[in-house]
């Protein structure tokens with residue numbers, strides 16, 4: 001077991017890194033340093049640098065349903081996080097033209113909740129437009145063929161504000177932060193024999209540690225290439241509509257609405273009046289042909305920005321026509337691709353890197369559903385360090401090499417085909433030329 005006063009380095013100040021720093025400190029670890037490449041936290045490179053993320057307990061796997069129920073209690077009761085949790089409820093639906101995979105996923109989501117006592121009286125089936133309007137009266141669109149349900153015990157959290165709050169709490173507990181493209185960006189892990197003994201920053205400084213924890217989300221394979229054998233950097237689109245003050249007031253309190261074959265949206269953010277939408281699909285990867293590993297593009301901000309794929313835009317405009325037609329032709333602003341770390345079975349990886357004598361830990365494979373776990377995620381890393389091994393098979397390091405296998409479209413809860421980022425760049429350039 002690691003001595004609690006030994007130096008621990010955490011690389012990455014995103015959702016998993018900050019939660020880990022906080023919980024290690026709460027467990028008595030006293031010498032913790034977090035390295036973050038952005039100048040400030042919340043970092044614009046974090047997948048959680050966003051105005052909202054869904055917090056819900058629908059999972060096909062009971063194990064995650066229970067964890068999500070536990071974390072919802074933490075969202076409500078932990079003062080570091082509770083100002084940012086909004087239990088607006090959650091509508092899950094399919095449109096009239098949804099493929100059977102989307103309808104099946106919805107049924108699986110629903111049945112993951114209906115047998116649980118916590119959800120007795122909290123779930124309502126929705127079959128008609130009037131049913132939907134009971135929970136989101138602001139919807140004026142036709143909702144053609146929509147079917148679904150409303151779940152009261154769910155909502156969203158303001159993710160960038162949650163990161164900031166966790167960062168402040170960590171700093172107040174004496175955790176050190178080293179940030180910035182030169183001072184905070186880690187370019188190399190240092191080894192003595194098999195043991196990882198610390199890190200090197202972009203400005204060439206060396207920091208030593210007994211344990212190094214890599215929490216880089218989509219960027220994990222940049223420091224530990226073998227993570228790229230089983231965890232793929234993948235991105236999904238995000239777009240926003242800029243609302244007026246009156247429009248923001250109108251939509252205040254709407255539940256999160258997730259239409260499994262189109263996409264999802266949230267109540268507008270009161271501070272920025274942005275209404276966020278995300279299309280649902282298999283997303284894009286950025287595979288390096290020479291080693292088969294997908295990583296986000298290395299530039300300061302990944303291209304293309306202020307653009308989302310035409311197919312995703314079509315889905316979102318249809319979603320708006322069905323729900324808020326008055327918004328359907330408004331320009332999309334702050335369009336972006338958001339990168340996360342994806343695994344074939346949507347399981348996280350919270351484990352020691354094999355062959356490093358328990359000196360190196362990797363936290364990866366959030367698979368697009370990790371943010372909600374932020375209030376409790378770090379507890380699982382404390383367990384790992386105290387037990388000296390990952391007891392849960394599902395969160396162990398994967399030996400299987402998945403490079404070159406396109407499993408993205410076979411994930412149960414996703415619809416569509418995975419595409420390569422370079423195809424999107426070609427698409428974007430084509431659109432720019434067509435406009436000239």
Ligand SMILES: Cc1cc2nc3c(=O)[nH]c(=O)nc-3n(C[C@H](O)[C@H](O)[C@H](O)COP(=O)(O)OP(=O)(O)OC[C@H]3O[C@@H](n4cnc5c(N)ncnc54)[C@H](O)[C@@H]3O)c2cc1C
Pocket residue numbers: 011012013014015016017035036037038043044045046047048052053054055184185186187215216217218219222235236237238278338339340363364366367368369370371372373
């Ligand atoms: C479009 C989209 C929608 C999502 N929606 C949801 C949702 O509704 N609900 C949900 O629960 N989850 C959602 N997620 C997933 C969620 O955002 C992630 O699970 C979560 O952010 C993962 O945390 P992380 O710490 O692993 O990675 P991140 O939060 O991405 O953090 C990684 C950190 O590493 C830093 N970094 C990178 N390289 C270096 C380096 N060399 N040196 C130092 N620092 C470095 C980055 O700046 C960043 O701060 C969504 C993700 C996307 C992309």
